Amino acid sequence: QHDQRATDRTLLDRHRAVLPTWLALYYQEPIEVVSASGRRVTDANGTVYLDFFAGILTNAIGYDIPEISDAIRRQVDTGVLHTSTLYLIRSQVELAERIAELSGIPDAKVFFTNSGTEANETALMLATQYRRSNQVLTLRNSYHGRAFATIGVTGNRGWAASSLSPVRVSHVHGGYRYRSPFRDLSDADYIAACVADLRDVLATSTAGDVACLIAEPIQGVGGFIVPPDGLFGAMKEVLDEHGILLVSDEVQTGWGRTGEHFWGIQAHGVTPDAMTFAKGLGNGMAIGGVVARAEVMDAITANSISTFGGNPVATTAARATLDYLLDHDLQANADRLGRRLLDGLRALVDRHPVVGEVRGKGLMIGIELVEPGTTTPSQAAAASLLEHTRTRGLLVGKGGMRNNVIRLAPPMTLTQEEADEGLAILTEAIAATDKELSA
Ligand code: PMP
Numbered sequence: 064q065h066d067q068r069a070t071d072r073t074l075l076d077r078h079r080a081v082l083p084t085w086l087a088l089y090y091q092e093p094i095e096v097v098s099a100s101g102r103r104v105t106d107a108n109g110t111v112y113l114d115f116f117a118g119i120l121t122n123a124i125g126y127d128i129p130e131i132s133d134a135i136r137r138q139v140d141t142g143v144l145h146t147s148t149l150y151l152i153r154s155q156v157e158l159a160e161r162i163a164e165l166s167g168i169p170d171a172k173v174f175f176t177n178s179g180t181e182a183n184e185t186a187l188m189l190a191t192q193y194r195r196s197n198q199v200l201t202l203r204n205s206y207h208g209r210a211f212a213t214i215g216v217t218g219n220r221g222w223a224a225s226s227l228s229p230v231r232v233s234h235v236h237g238g239y240r241y242r243s244p245f246r247d248l249s250d251a252d253y254i255a256a257c258v259a260d261l262r263d264v265l266a267t268s269t270a271g272d273v274a275c276l277i278a279e280p281i282q283g284v285g286g287f288i289v290p291p292d293g294l295f296g297a298m299k300e301v302l303d304e305h306g307i308l309l310v311s312d313e314v315q316t317g318w319g320r321t322g323e324h325f326w327g328i329q330a331h332g333v334t335p336d337a338m339t340f341a342k343g344l345g346n347g348m349a350i351g352g353v354v355a356r357a358e359v360m361d362a363i364t365a366n367s368i369s370t371f372g373g374n375p376v377a378t379t380a381a382r383a384t385l386d387y388l389l390d391h392d393l394q395a396n397a398d399r400l401g402r403r404l405l406d407g408l409r410a411l412v413d414r415h416p417v418v419g420e421v422r423g424k425g426l427m428i429g430i431e432l433v434e435p436g437t438t439t440p441s442q443a444a445a446a447s448l449l450e451h452t453r454t455r456g457l458l459v460g461k462g463g464m465r466n467n468v469i470r471l472a473p474p475m476t477l478t479q480e481e482a483d484e485g486l487a488i489l490t491e492a493i494a495a496t497d498k499e500l501s502a
Pocket of ligand 1: 177178179180181183206207208209279283284312313314315341342351
């Protein structure tokens with residue numbers, strides 16, 4: 064059966080026939096993962112890949128972790144996959160208590176959803192209700208989801224399927240220094256320029272009563288854009304003058320992935336009014352949510368429910384994931400191996416003109432590809448590097464407004480040997496891409 068599937072190419076044809084064309088697939092020959100363990104996945108041909116992207120996509124801490132599978136299995140064995148959030152769910156309450164405490168937000172409350180999109184939709188609804196305003200600030204190049212309000216606040220137009228929006232959005236500068244008019248400024252001057260831009264947008268492009276700024280501490284889809292530490296702290300001082308809320312979208316940056324901090328926003332010395340999370344928390348199970356100051360969370364008075372949000376299986380998986388990552392101090396691991404990868408990759412910038420910039424924090428590292436010797440974004444180089452890593456047995460991500468960034472986000476259980484293995488593959492693959500593009 065395995066062999067038959069391996070030679071059967073019709074799954075791709077069937078996918079194309081019945082799924083939307085805008086549902087992107089990676090690789091000239093897309094991969095079907097049929098099994099996985101640790102940081103490695105096996106495809107339908109039996110090829111094994113080291114996975115340097117799953118950590119952000121879904122599996123924050125890797126595949127097939129017995130502590131998590133066993134916890135899920137025990138819940139399944141009770142016969143209750145779910146009944147309804149209309150009843151008390153112990154694992155949901157316990158997970159909410161955990162996240163409220165970890166959030167650092169005083170007097171925090173938590174609402175669970177099934178995705179990051181829903182989490183951000185909820186956060187935007189809370190902020191706009193709390194402030195009685197539908198004006199929202201977002202960063203250029205941001206990504207916050209695929210429903211109406213979240214598409215509205217998505218600054219990366221390549222991922223914004225609609226130009227319609229229930230919220231009125233103004234964009235501010237916020238982190239993509241490499242592709243901004245402020246490229247050559249120091250951290251302090253760059254922060255000052257962003258703050259000045261924020262003040263200018265507030266004064267000239269809004270009606271004054273803005274609800275919130277929603278921001279990713281490190282832009283994910285946008286190409287792992289790392290703003291200088293302290294930027295959001297400086298911006299929050301301006302927000303506070305107007306009572307504008309700060310919503311930190313931690314869908315990619317939460318749970319210690321950035322190494323130095325448990326939440327991405329903590330690098331900026333501020334506590335936001337709300338944070339959203341999703342993706343890796345369930346280590347493969349669908350879960351997302353919002354943690355916010357109680358006053359903000361309870362700003363709506365109408366009833367609301369999420370049928371599957373916070374169900375017993377998802378919250379059990381999330382609790383087990385949190386236990387595992389805290390017990391094993393995976394944040395420290397992300398910090399250590401992130402630095403190792405960053406150092407190794409930064410050494411390639413001067414050697415390979417196709418690499419414009421390497422940036423990152425913890426296990427969130429972006430490689431910005433350019434036309435050799437210029438700063439012009441090169442989509443072709445990113446496409447080439449994606450294939451060259453794949454043929455050498457490494458899965459990585461692609462991103463960036465101009466599709467010219469390769470993204471690394473391995474599961475946080477990554478070992479030093481695996482980090483070095485991935486680095487060796489990347490070194491070879493970048494050389495191959497450089498040669499191809501410079502030819
Ligand atoms: N926010 C951020 C920062 C994201 O990266 C994503 C997903 N790429 C989302 C929100 C949306 O999450 P989901 O795909 O689970 O709806």
